[in-house]
Amino acid sequence: MTRAIMIQGAGSNVGKSMLVAGIARALTQRGLRVAPFKPQNMSNNAAVTADGGEIGRAQALQAMAARRAPHTDMNPVLLKPETDIGAQVIVQGQRFATLKARDYAKAKPQLLAPALESFHRLAGTADIVLIEGAGSPAEINLRAGDIANMGFAEAANVPVVLVGDIDRGGVIAQIVGTKTVLPAADAARIRGFAINKFRGDVSLFDDGLTAITEMTGWPSLGVLPWFDEAWRLPAEDVMDIRSTARDGAFRIAVPRLARIANFDDLDPLSAEPGVSVEIIEPGRPLPGDADLVLIPGSKSTISDLAHFRAQGWDIDLAAHLRRGGHVLGICGGYQMLGKTIDDPDGIEGAPGKVAGLGLLNVETIMKPEKHLALQQATYRPTGAALSGYEIHIGETSGPDCTHAWLTVNGARHGAASPDGRVRGCYLHGLFASDRFRADFLAALGGDAQINYDTETDAVLDRLGAHVTQHLDLDLLMELSAPV
Structure with a gap:
């Protein structure tokens, strides 16, 4: 029976894409058939799939982490910004329309059906589907017609793990604040939380974990230390490329x-x-x-x-x-x-x-x-x-x-x-x-020295081991639900 769980963030850029890739590799190393899925992504860095469409680059990396070929079902709705207020909308790999943000909000309800169709088709090929949210469910002004976070979780009836970014500071407020602003039904879908991008002695945050659990009632899946080799993996955001500039000849x-x-x-x-x-x-x-x-x-x-x-x-x-x-x-x-x-x-x-x-x-x-x-x-x-x-x-x-x-x-x-x-x-x-x-x-x-695909795969192995060491994957599987 296929199971699924959704990884949502307490804010944008908390590291959801990298975390899903790491979990995908870790569970694949356990012998599970893993499928990554993101109902809605926004990126101009797309990957072309063998079935003739395009998806977000992050889902292509996650597919590599799961040791499977990228497929349009892994990212059924892709927004490709063309202006500050408009984007090309890709549905199941193909161009659907070019819409302004206000018009896209009106079109979202009709995109839920193809997103669910892709999700269930993908679920038929896997033991577990790892669903990545977009942005944050705390953006409750976007809840109506939502297909990226709690709207999709509700429609697919899947549980949620909420991830906070401690590197930015204020992670307790991120996690607890998200529960505070969410409608009760959405908050009830969150079954656990995790902390990402910790630098230093993880034990120093033990009291923080206790405080979050006491204020939310959610169990902790753990604290994931900063992964130093993240820059070696393909980037979805061009700002992540900048950090790789070194003093090469x-x-x-x-x-x-x-x-x-x-x-x-x-x-x-x-x-x-x-x-x-x-x-x-x-x-x-x-x-x-x-x-x-x-x-x-x-x-x-x-x-x-x-x-x-x-x-x-x-x-x-x-x-x-x-x-x-x-x-x-x-x-x-x-x-x-x-x-x-x-x-x-x-x-x-x-x-x-x-x-x-x-x-x-x-x-x-x-x-x-x-x-x-x-x-x-x-x-x-x-x-x-x-x-x-x-x-x-x-x-x-x-x-x-x-x-x-x-x-x-x-x-x-x-x-x-x-x-x-x-x-x-x-x-x-x-x-x-x-x-x-x-x-x-x-x-x-x-001068070129490396074998790129081999090096990338090795980094994914190390990311998988990093996730296995620091996160409670047994709890993650226990919190997941059949679909």
């Missing part, structure tokens, strides 16, 4: 676009001990000593191109090239490098054509059909095999495509300047392939 500068998307390309690079990946925040110039400027993907290419110019990064990029530097654009970054971007149907805003950075002799036309595919490719300069995925709208063509540096499914892919110092492609995830990463960096004077 090979320096990569990455301008932080306002709508940066699918930046998992950076994870294998930042894991390399000889490579420093630095996220350049708006208002800062691109560093003059960078070996490579990597322009990442974007959810809104044309507006991010305007943002790029507003920072003066176009001027910095030209100076970088004059100094002999190299530039790589991936997906939206590739489109920006061309001569023009034409959006005749107004997919990203008002219809029209804008000038690109003009560093590649190519042009892009935006088209409404989104291209989603897992791909096998070859790095043409060395013959290195690699894999990746495409997730984009738009088609790019022009004379510099004759200098294509990749082959995808037998066809030339991407473009390069005649001197080869400016390159672009639509293929995400390519740096996870070890030989390609080594060959690419070597050509630019860098």
